[in-house]
Amino acid sequence: MGHKREGKKYNDDFKKIIMDLYQAGNSIKDLSSEYGIWEVTIYKWMKAFTPISSEEGPLTPEELAKVQKENLRLKPELDILKKAMTIFAKK
Template structure:
């Protein structure tokens, strides 16, 4: 059995319909998506409540760390390519 793939826009529409009052069971039967999947989308697309305020400085630090990690991954990929060619 193959998995169905749904784009982000479709998922967002289903979640918005749920938030506007349509039941999950009705959405599942109308759009042919399992209830479990819809509940996962609702959880995934719901805002996260944070215990403290996040500052711009916090976001900036996270973005810098993310960039550093991406660069590190790219370096490792290049190194692996070089070693793979030497074999």
């Protein structure tokens, strides 16, 4: 049986440094070869650290996912409150 290859773990500070170097003009190919990181990994980090514009200000995809998850959690509560309001309004 083959064994699963374990990937390297990089902390967020290191990822942000790589993103800063990319934004400063270094190519992904150069960063990949210099730091020994797969190009696809750098592209994934770019997606994760690129802010998304919103009314509240820029959000990272991770922050947006948290907001969406919270929204899904609150929707049923809001529906319950709306139903309760219609019941009490009739009385």
